[in-house]
Amino acid sequence: MGFSQDDFETFLAQRTEPDWLTTARREAWDRFLQMDWPGRREEEWIRTDIRLFKLHRYALPLADESQTVPDTVAAALTAGVELGGRVASYNGCSTTSQLDSHWAEKGVVFGPLDQVVETHGDLVKKYLFAKAVDPTFDRFASLHAAAWSSGMFLFVPRGVVLEQPLHSLATLGDGGVDLGHTLVVLEDGAEATMMCESGSVTPDGDGFHCGATEIIMGKGAHLRFVNLQDWSTGVWHFAHQKAVIDSDAQLQWTIAALGSRVSKVNQHVALVGPGADSQVNGVMFTEGKQHLSYHTLQHHIAPNCHSDFLYKGALQDKSRTVWRGMIKVDPRAQRTDGYQRNDSLLLSNTARADSIPGLEIEADDVRCTHGSTTGRVNDEMIFYAQSRGFTRQEAIRLIVSGFFQQIFDRVTIENVREALGHAIARRVREYE
Amino acid sequence: MADFIRVAKLEDIAEPGKQLVEVDDRLVVLFRVEGEIYCLDDICTHDGGPLGEGELSGFSIACPRHGACFDVRSGNAITMPATEATVAHEVKVEGGEIFVKLNEA
Numbered sequence: 001m002g003f004s005q006d007d008f009e010t011f012l013a014q015r016t017e018p019d020w021l022t023t024a025r026r027e028a029w030d031r032f033l034q035m036d037w038p039g040r041r042e043e044e045w046i047r048t049d050i051r052l053f054k055l056h057r058y059a060l061p062l063a064d065e066s067q068t069v070p071d072t073v074a075a076a077l078t079a080g081v082e083l084g085g086r087v088a089s090y091n092g093c094s095t096t097s098q099l100d101s102h103w104a105e106k107g108v109v110f111g112p113l114d115q116v117v118e119t120h121g122d123l124v125k126k127y128l129f130a131k132a133v134d135p136t137f138d139r140f141a142s143l144h145a146a147a148w149s150s151g152m153f154l155f156v157p158r159g160v161v162l163e164q165p166l167h168s169l170a171t172l173g174d175g176g177v178d179l180g181h182t183l184v185v186l187e188d189g190a191e192a193t194m195m196c197e198s199g200s201v202t203p204d205g206d207g208f209h210c211g212a213t214e215i216i217m218g219k220g221a222h223l224r225f226v227n228l229q230d231w232s233t234g235v236w237h238f239a240h241q242k243a244v245i246d247s248d249a250q251l252q253w254t255i256a257a258l259g260s261r262v263s264k265v266n267q268h269v270a271l272v273g274p275g276a277d278s279q280v281n282g283v284m285f286t287e288g289k290q291h292l293s294y295h296t297l298q299h300h301i302a303p304n305c306h307s308d309f310l311y312k313g314a315l316q317d318k319s320r321t322v323w324r325g326m327i328k329v330d331p332r333a334q335r336t337d338g339y340q341r342n343d344s345l346l347l348s349n350t351a352r353a354d355s356i357p358g359l360e361i362e363a364d365d366v367r368c369t370h371g372s373t374t375g376r377v378n379d380e381m382i383f384y385a386q387s388r389g390f391t392r393q394e395a396i397r398l399i400v401s402g403f404f405q406q407i408f409d410r411v412t413i414e415n416v417r418e419a420l421g422h423a424i425a426r427r428v429r430e431y432e
Numbered sequence: 433m434a435d436f437i438r439v440a441k442l443e444d445i446a447e448p449g450k451q452l453v454e455v456d457d458r459l460v461v462l463f464r465v466e467g468e469i470y471c472l473d474d475i476c477t478h479d480g481g482p483l484g485e486g487e488l489s490g491f492s493i494a495c496p497r498h499g500a501c502f503d504v505r506s507g508n509a510i511t512m513p514a515t516e517a518t519v520a521h522e523v524k525v526e527g528g529e530i531f532v533k534l535n536e537a
Contacts, residue, residue: 046497
């Protein structure tokens with residue numbers, strides 16, 4: 001099995017989906033077949049080489065009853081947390097779905113997207129690829145729109161405050177494929193906390209993720225969204241992520257990118273109603289030959305909105321990060337307050353961080369600031385810590401933790417702060 | 433320890449000329465100049481550009497992005513904006529076949 005026309009027909013035949021979705025999948029598949037992979041002369045891809053990515057090595061995720069689901073990937077974000085519901089998948093097929101009846105009675109809809117679309121088709125149709133992610137953006141987006149599977153759907157009705165966090169976990173086996181789609185919809189005045197994790201069974205296993213995340217927030221909604229990407233170092237990770245935030249709604253979006261061989265992520269926040277507010281906290285830690293490329297866009301469409309993006313990355317070995325950020329302010333978005341910053345800490349002589357902040361401002365009454373720093377650990381700081389009794393490695397861990405503290409201080413979920421801190425500390429090795 | 437891997441036929445590369453090949457999940461470029469075969473990583477150390485798409489002039493390959501030149505014999509950077517050598521790999525030719533031994537440096 002692979003990604004041939006026959007495989008796609010088998011993929012469709014295994015599903016009992018509404019006609020509108022099957023039609024949309026076929027249109028996206030045709031587009032996928034017609035498009036080329038992005039070329040290295042395109043600005044988006046000039047620093048990210050995918051010539052070694054071979055789609056034929058992978059296969060569409062088909063339901064396989066004989067597939068045994070390993071229990072070796074433990075959720076990192078849920079320790080001590082009383083969850084309101086959870087979903088899980090393995091190699092792109094749903095394995096777990098649960099929501100407390102208390103929340104279901106209040107009208108909350110939560111579960112794997114490909115199951116929810118069978119029970120709440122009209123609700124999903126209203127939002128899927130309708131308001132946020134563009135399924136025609138590139139060949140990866142088209143492939144995802146054609147063949148997404150599993151994934152997660154959360155709908156919180158008007159005024160409902162979902163006090164317990166929800167959790168989703170996507171796991172890949174060696175050579176596995178995950179095309180999960182995350183769709184979160186909060187109606188006016190709704191509140192929720194959503195934690196999404198991804199991980200692999202083997203630390204250096206191969207794999208392919210081509211996903212999308214859509215977040216749609218109504219007026220006055222509040223969402224804390226956490227995404228921890230911890231695939232193995234053989235996984236190709238491609239994702240389009242977009243949040244659309246209406247008037248006076250608040251989004252706190254925390255992204256931790258630790259895994260994958262190559263990551264190329266487009267993260268887009270659109271502030272479409274006056275008073276919308278978004279805070280993005282990005283943590284990247286790379287090692288070996290990992291290559292993580294994040295392209296962010298803060299799009300101020302309405303006036304009086306606030307956006308605050310802070311990305312911090314630490315790199316060791318021969319790893320590389322690319323961060324390219326843009327604040328775009330439309331002519332009518334007066335009194336915009338936009339901020340973006342990217343800090344990189346190089347922990348080896350052979351790591352490389354490319355940081356490219358940008359502004360595109362068409363309004364004349366705005367405050368937009370951006371900044372970027374790239375540097376190495378100060379030897380005097382290591383020496384001082386060692387003089388106070390720390391080993392060299394402890395000293396480096398301390399300094400790296402301190403580097404990320406600014407982000408941890410912004411994350412309002414305690415167990416997420418601790419999980420990220422531990423995950424990074426585990427990875428820090430001797431400083432060259 | 434890396435070993436020699438057969439990557440191409442000698443007759444497939446013009447004289448002078450170059451060819452991009454994939455070796456053990458890595459992209460490298462073969463160069464044929466004055467009867468000898470050389471092999472470099474397909475990476476410009478300035479901006480990661482693809483040397484295999486550059487212009488070969490004598491023993492010098494120019495990165496197509498910013499024009500940094502490298503010596504195909506050693507990988508050494510010859511001109512700005514590159515200042516560091518790109519990785520050179522061992523090459524041998526036997527029976528009309530080109531073999532490459534990857535250098536991890």
